Amino acid sequence: MPLLAVENLAIDVERDxxxxxxxxxxxxxxxxxxxxxxxGESGSGKSLSALAVIxxxxxxxxIAGGSITFDGRDITKLDExxxxxxxxxxxxxxxxxxxTSLNPVRSIGHQITEGMRLKLGLSRRAAKARAxxxxxxxxxxxxxxxxxxxxxxxxxxxxQRVMIAIALACKPSLILADEPTTALDVxxxxxxxxxxxxxxxxxxxxxxxxxxxxxxxxxxxxxxAVMYGGRIVEQATAAELYRAPMHHYTRxxxxxxxxxxxxxxxxxxxxxxxxxxxxxxxxxxxxxxRCAAATERCGQEVPAPHHHGGHQVAxxxxxxxxxxxxxxxx
Amino acid sequence: MTDISTPHDTAAxxxxxxxxxxxxxxxxxxxxxxxxxxxxxxxxxxxxxxxQFDPNEMTLDMMGGLSWQxxxxxxxxxxxxLSRILYGTRVSLFIGFATVALxxxxxxxxxxxxxxxxxxxxxxxxxxIDLQWAFPNFIIAVxxxxxxxxxxxxxxxxxxxxxxxxxxxIARSMTLTLREEQYIDAARxxxxxxxxxxxxxVMPNAVAPIIVQATVSVSYAILGEASLSFLGLGxxxxxxxxxxxxxDGRGFITRAWWLGVxxxxxxxxxxxxxxxxxxxxxxxxxxxxxx
Numbered sequence: 001m002p003l004l005a006v007e008n009l010a011i012d013v014e015r016d017x018x019x020x021x022x023x024x025x026x027x028x029x030x031x032x033x034x035x036x037x038x039x040g041e042s043g044s045g046k047s048l049s050a051l052a053v054i055x056x057x058x059x060x061x062x063i064a065g066g067s068i069t070f071d072g073r074d075i076t077k078l079d080e081x082x083x084x085x086x087x088x089x090x091x092x093x094x095x096x097x098x099x100t101s102l103n104p105v106r107s108i109g110h111q112i113t114e115g116m117r118l119k120l121g122l123s124r125r126a127a128k129a130r131a132x133x134x135x136x137x138x139x140x141x142x143x144x145x146x147x148x149x150x151x152x153x154x155x156x157x158x159x160q161r162v163m164i165a166i167a168l169a170c171k172p173s174l175i176l177a178d179e180p181t182t183a184l185d186v187x188x189x190x191x192x193x194x195x196x197x198x199x200x201x202x203x204x205x206x207x208x209x210x211x212x213x214x215x216x217x218x219x220x221x222x223x224x225a226v227m228y229g230g231r232i233v234e235q236a237t238a239a240e241l242y243r244a245p246m247h248h249y250t251r252x253x254x255x256x257x258x259x260x261x262x263x264x265x266x267x268x269x270x271x272x273x274x275x276x277x278x279x280x281x282x283x284x285x286x287x288x289x290r291c292a293a294a295t296e297r298c299g300q301e302v303p304a305p306h307h308h309g310g311h312q313v314a315x316x317x318x319x320x321x322x323x324x325x326x327x328x329x330x
Numbered sequence: 331m332t333d334i335s336t337p338h339d340t341a342a343x344x345x346x347x348x349x350x351x352x353x354x355x356x357x358x359x360x361x362x363x364x365x366x367x368x369x370x371x372x373x374x375x376x377x378x379x380x381x382q383f384d385p386n387e388m389t390l391d392m393m394g395g396l397s398w399q400x401x402x403x404x405x406x407x408x409x410x411x412l413s414r415i416l417y418g419t420r421v422s423l424f425i426g427f428a429t430v431a432l433x434x435x436x437x438x439x440x441x442x443x444x445x446x447x448x449x450x451x452x453x454x455x456x457x458x459i460d461l462q463w464a465f466p467n468f469i470i471a472v473x474x475x476x477x478x479x480x481x482x483x484x485x486x487x488x489x490x491x492x493x494x495x496x497x498x499x500i501a502r503s504m505t506l507t508l509r510e511e512q513y514i515d516a517a518r519x520x521x522x523x524x525x526x527x528x529x530x531x532v533m534p535n536a537v538a539p540i541i542v543q544a545t546v547s548v549s550y551a552i553l554g555e556a557s558l559s560f561l562g563l564g565x566x567x568x569x570x571x572x573x574x575x576x577x578d579g580r581g582f583i584t585r586a587w588w589l590g591v592x593x594x595x596x597x598x599x600x601x602x603x604x605x606x607x608x609x610x611x612x613x614x615x616x617x618x619x620x621x
Binding site: 054056083084085086087088089092093095097100101102103104105106107114115118119150152163166170 | 511512513515516517518519520521522523526530531534535537616617618
């Protein structure tokens with residue numbers, strides 16, 4: 001049984017008395033100690049799916065269908081109090097902006113130990129000892145001193161490390177990381193990602209890594225789900241997805257990223273057009289207006305996800321490559 | 331307190347208490363303010379020992395000028411002005427602090443709740459605050475005293491209720507900005523209750539403007555009590571307060587200047603020192619500011 005199993009999740013927004021569907025039919029699952037990357041552009045519904053899992057969809061947004069099974073029980077029906085009990089101690093989250101995700105007037109020590117004392121019932125002394133261990137684990141030097149410091153005294157990378165420590169503090173079994181490295185220097189990004197995925201693996205924590213950068217997930221995720229326009233268009237293991245992407249959107253994403261193993265004089269090919277407005281209704285496959293392989297059928301019928309050689313792909317004309325033509329492995 | 335932090339040891343930030351101390355060491359105004367306030371507090375506490383006379387004891391030496399026997403003179407009934415001011419310190423300071431404490435607790439709670447929960451809760455609270463806002467604070471206090479009668483407790487309640495709207499407004503506006511901050515979301519993600527999020531995470535970030543308002547309000551409360559007493563709506567006539575002394579003396583101010591100057595000076599000194607202390611507290615409690 002997977003740690004987290006999301007089945008046919010649908011998320012609606014209520015706007016001016018009208019209901020728009022932002023996430024359609026999303027299904028994915030995460031095992032303990034495993035990393036799932038959800039990749040997509042802004043507005044593709046990837047963050048919404050994560051917020052639905054942790055039960056913090058903002059007002060006006062709601063789960064309209066499907067189920068979220070965490071550790072064997074459906075958590076879509078939980079009330080606020082039960083959700084609160086789950087948050088922090090079972091499911092935790094790392095935010096995009098480490099600069100603004102820490103309370104400026106509380107010391108690092110307070111922010112790390114608060115959850116432990118509340119959720120794990122640790123004494124002040126035990127919580128402090130655990131906080132020092134955690135800071136050490138996330139690679140912060142001189143942890144005992146750091147506990148007394150305030151967020152403004154730390155750099156962005158350090159703050160994100162602290163955020164990771166806070167997320168881990170209450171021993172959750174699932175961590176959602178919403179673009180955890182977007183706000184960081186490129187040199188720090190890799191450190192934070194490898195740190196996060198290593199810690200999650202070591203502790204047997206499931207990790208959902210939300211990102212718009214397909215390039216960074218290859219090394220850190222076992223499974224990848226690509227979202228476009230509120231739907232998961234392709235899902236496969238990371239190696240498989242890079243070896244032979246089947247959805248035209250995935251292929252477009254991959255060929256728009258510069259790679260070291262492709263000659264430098266080959267120009268990058270961006271995907272033409274812009275992602276659809278989430279509130280706008282696109283009949284058929286939502287990618288068809290930008291897809292080179294689109295046919296009449298693509299504009300009429302929504303392709304259902306189907307399994308194909310280790311991939312799950314929602315496309316009427318998936319690209320099926322024979323091994324000798326496969327793209328060079330990432 | 332001897333070692334003021336140099337820029338080099340920012341790596342090890344001082345603890346909260348030593349932070350208070352080190353900011354105080356650098357703040358002359360706060361030192362002066364604290365000294366004056368402590369002096370007044372001691373004067374209030376030890377009034378029975380310090381005062382040479384019973385504050386209500388009348389002598390035949392009416393409106394006597396400054397003398398060795400009566401250092402600040404006597405009033406129209408021959409009561410020793412110094413003794414009256416010393417005893418008055420008790421009531422005036424008590425009213426000043428008690429009112430603000432009450433107004434702060436009620437106002438900040440209302441503001442936090444209104445700002446954080448929004449919706450109809452916000453509507454109800456803020457319409458009430460608007461209603462109160464429409465009247466000058468002093469008129470509200472006068473009205474409340476008129477309804478509930480005079481007396482120390484009533485004066486405190488009346489003045490503090492009149493101040494509630496200021497605190498509520500400040501707390502609400504701070505909460506409205508703060509609740510959008512990501513660290514508040516982060517607190518929700520960790521599964522903290524709403525009350526905890528509000529008290530531990532939202533409120534401390536709103537503390538600076540509230541402290542400023544509180545110190546200003548202490549001054550206003552002392553002045554408010556003085557004004558109420560001046561109008562005969564304050565505490566009962568046998569309790570000497572600074573406002574009452576001023577009020578009693580106003581008719582004779584041309585013949586006995588000390589009846590206006592000394593109680594006025596006492597009010598001014600306390601108000602000023604509280605403002606200095608407020609500035610210092612605001613700096614000291616803002617951890618983002620380098621000491």
